[in-house]
């Protein structure tokens with residue numbers, strides 16, 4: 001029997017895990033959080049916790065010898081990526097056959113590396129994706145609670161219109177307007193008051209110094225400053241870092257047993273631990289949680305799991321692309337890294353797309369408008385266990401990505417036609433690639449709500465086992481996903497604490 005027993009264990013410390021930890025701790029339940037990444041609170045030799053984007057070091061990526069930034073090239077030159085030494089860095093790129101997935105590693109998960117865009121989905125699309133969830137309750141209670149807890153705020157419109165740091169956004173807005181397209185401000189968890197002080201020269205620059213995908217040293221309200229700080233404040237929550245859960249099984253008395261590898265800074269396994277708990281919450285993200293459950297089902301350690309575990313995975317239709325503006329339409333040498341606007345063509349039933357106007361801060365004028373398009377791609381894939389290697393594979397194909405590209409192209413062909421502009425061919429490798437169709441920032445699904453679980457994230461066939469993260473979302477949510485993930489986790493925890501954990 002495991003020697004380390006807790007009433008509750010939470011795997012992972014991203015959005016789903018952080019909400020679970022706080023609400024368990026507040027309910028007086030002693031809770032252990034197991035996180036495979038490190039705690040990002042200690043400055044390196046340069047005095048900074050996170051490394052810069054322009055000169056990345058070992059802190060940038062999860063056990064790599066070379067960085068793998070989403071924008072691989074500029075003018076076809078391999079100028080972006082750098083050699084680094086292997087280390088538990090903050091950004092990981094997980095490679096499957098035809099798709100790779102960016103995820104955050106560390107206490108705070110994706111909140112450490114993401115663009116902070118805090119978007120609530122259109123109610124009609126939420127209802128379509130989650131027909132069994134009471135939308136009045138979501139929009140009346142859980143979304144507002146999530147936004148308040150995450151510290152969501154908005155850029156001051158007057159400052160936005162005047163600052164050089166958002167010239168790139170205004171230029172993209174104008175190009176969209178010329179095509180008759182609507183743009184909309186999107187809220188963010190980056191503190192815009194702090195950003196204005198950065199611009200004024202009275203605060204240390206972070207979003208205005210290119211920081212984002214390898215972590216922000218200032219300004220961003222990541223989960224370690226919000227939900228997780230509050231969770232630790234309850235006195236009932238402990239976090240173990242650099243511990244990766246590798247298997248889950250059930251003991252004869254119905255409690256859960258977890259095996260975890262503790263690694264050091266080189267990735268070597270220094271100890272293999274066994275943990276026991278009564279209540280188990282999975283917040284390892286779409287990839288982490290689904291991998292654990294697919295392996296548990298197919299190796300027989302949790303034989304009761306449903307056939308729907310592993311299914312319903314999608315990329316949220318992600319496609320990245322760049323356009324070349326005319327010389328008089330400058331985007332500015334100075335660009336803030338936090339996006340604040342999207343092109344909202346989601347209501348267009350013929351071709352629904354929501355495209356984030358993304359920064360490309362290179363420190364010089366390059367006339368590029370960059371976008372992360374979220375398309376309504378209906379394609380889904382399934383994770384499967386490979387008996388011979390023990391690996392969990394993802395069945396996503398290049399043809400499924402092509403669906404996202406067609407939808408993004410339809411929108412941006414319109415914008416190019418209206419502005420007499422063209423795409424950029426030099427940003428995504430040497431092959432004159434216009435659309436980055438081989439990676440996603442928004443992995444969703446794998447343990448879909450109401451299919452692999454009941455309507456509250458209770459895993460079918462496994463009493464007192466719960467999923468609280470992005471794997472509940474059926475492959476698409478039409479906007480950047482973390483507000484939805486957080487709100488669903490709040491809804492799950494309220495129900496579980498009211499009904500399941502009473503003595």
Ligand code: FDA
Nearest residue numbers: 012014015016109110114115117245284285288470481482
């Ligand atoms: P999340 O991935 O956040 O957390 C999972 C945690 O579990 C990680 O810390 C991981 O290390 C850990 N873990 C996994 N398996 C484990 C195991 N076996 N044992 C121990 N620990 C384990 N979204 C948005 O809404 N707005 C935005 O602007 C952006 N921008 C953006 C940019 C970039 C570069 C990325 C990579 C992502 C975004 N996103 C985003 C997406 C957003 O960050 C993502 O949807 C959420 O982080 C997902 O939250 P989860 O709780 O599902 O998992």
